[in-house]
Amino acid sequence: NAGVTQTPKFRILKIGQSMTLQCAQDMNHNYMYWYRQDPGMGLKLIYYSVGAGITDKGEVPNGYNVSRSTTEDFPLRLELAAPSQTSVYFCASSYGLAGGGPYNEQFFGPGTRLTVL
Amino acid sequence: AQTVTQSQPEMSVQEAETVTLSCTYDTSESDYYLFWYKQPPSRQMILVIRQEAYKQQNATENRFSVNFQKAAKSFSLKISDSQLGDAAMYFCAYRSAVGGGADGLTFGKGTHLIIQP
Numbered sequence: 001n002a003g004v005t006q007t008p009k010f011r012i013l014k015i016g017q018s019m020t021l022q023c024a025q026d027m028n029h030n031y032m033y034w035y036r037q038d039p040g041m042g043l044k045l046i047y048y049s050v051g052a053g054i055t056d057k058g059e060v061p062n063g064y065n066v067s068r069s070t071t072e073d074f075p076l077r078l079e080l081a082a083p084s085q086t087s088v089y090f091c092a093s094s095y096g097l098a099g100g101g102p103y104n105e106q107f108f109g110p111g112t113r114l115t116v117l
Numbered sequence: 118a119q120t121v122t123q124s125q126p127e128m129s130v131q132e133a134e135t136v137t138l139s140c141t142y143d144t145s146e147s148d149y150y151l152f153w154y155k156q157p158p159s160r161q162m163i164l165v166i167r168q169e170a171y172k173q174q175n176a177t178e179n180r181f182s183v184n185f186q187k188a189a190k191s192f193s194l195k196i197s198d199s200q201l202g203d204a205a206m207y208f209c210a211y212r213s214a215v216g217g218g219a220d221g222l223t224f225g226k227g228t229h230l231i232i233q234p
Contacts, residue, residue: 033221042121042208042224043162050219058221088160096217103150103169104217108162 002026004109006091012115013081021076021112023091030096032074033106034058034066036087043090049074050096081116088113119144119211123225130199131233137184138194138228140209148214151185151192152222156206165207168192170214196230204232 007022025032030051035043035058045058049068063085065077074093078085091109095101120143130136142151153165168176168185176183180200184193196203206229210222 031217031219035221040126040226042210042226043222044224045221048219048221050216056220090162092162094218096219103167104212105164105167106218106222111160113160 004091004093004107006089006109006112008112009110010113012117013078014117015081015083017081018077018079019081019114021078021089021091021114023074023076023109024072025074025091025093025107026072027093027095027107028071029093029107030071031094031104031106032068033092033094034064034074034076035090035092036060036085037090037111038087046076046089078114083116086114086116119146119149119213119223121209121211121223121225123209123228125228126226127229127231129231129233130196132199132201134199135195135197136199136230138196138207138209138230140192140194140225142190142192142209142211142223144190144211146213146215150212150214150218151183152210152212153181153183153192153194154208154210154224155203156208156227157204162208166194199232201232201234204230206230 034046047066049055092106155163209225212218
């Protein structure tokens with residue numbers, strides 16, 4: 001059971017380039033999330049998904065896109081990278097309403113450190 | 118929208134002593150969940166302790182306990198017998214009880230805890 005995995009661990013992009021951050025979970029969780037963590041700050045929600053084919057915007061969605069074609073995978077796409085997107089990106093997952101218990105704990109991946117120059 | 122405030126950017130404590138980290142939050146909801154996460158230099162987000170708003174009894178996990186004051190919207194974390202391994206960033210987080218937390222966690226900016234040997 002690998003939990004939540006993210007690739008790559010580190011990446012440097014040039015302004016205007018695009019890339020996809022990969023996230024996968026093997027816990028059969030329904031809910032998945034993308035957060036970003038800027039230096040000295042807490043995590044902020046970018047996008048979330050409650051199941052395959054269903055996604056919604058979080059607090060800071062501008063400049064990002066997501067898709068959820070399977071329960072396991074939730075990639076985050078950056079189009080036209082900008083220096084403001086330099087951050088650490090975390091993917092997380094949880095069971096959701098069924099099976100997660102009252103706390104429905106979120107499990108986090110190890111993060112991807114992205115630098116845009 | 119909910120907000121979480123951690124007013125102590127940095128705290129320092131002697132090894133084996135007790136330290137309390139502060140967290141306040143703002144919400145109009147009556148049912149919700151509160152969490153403390155630890156983030157060591159490895160960046161991994163580790164759940165330390167959790168509390169449901171409807172439970173009056175304060176949560177305890179080994180050396181970690183909380184002081185939950187619902188009326189004051191306060192959720193402080195007490196670490197007893199501090200150990201060198203406790204050194205990390207600590208984040209307070211809020212989650213709505215609606216929808217199983219589908220719209221993610223709201224985090225404070227964090228407190229950097231330093232343990233003096």
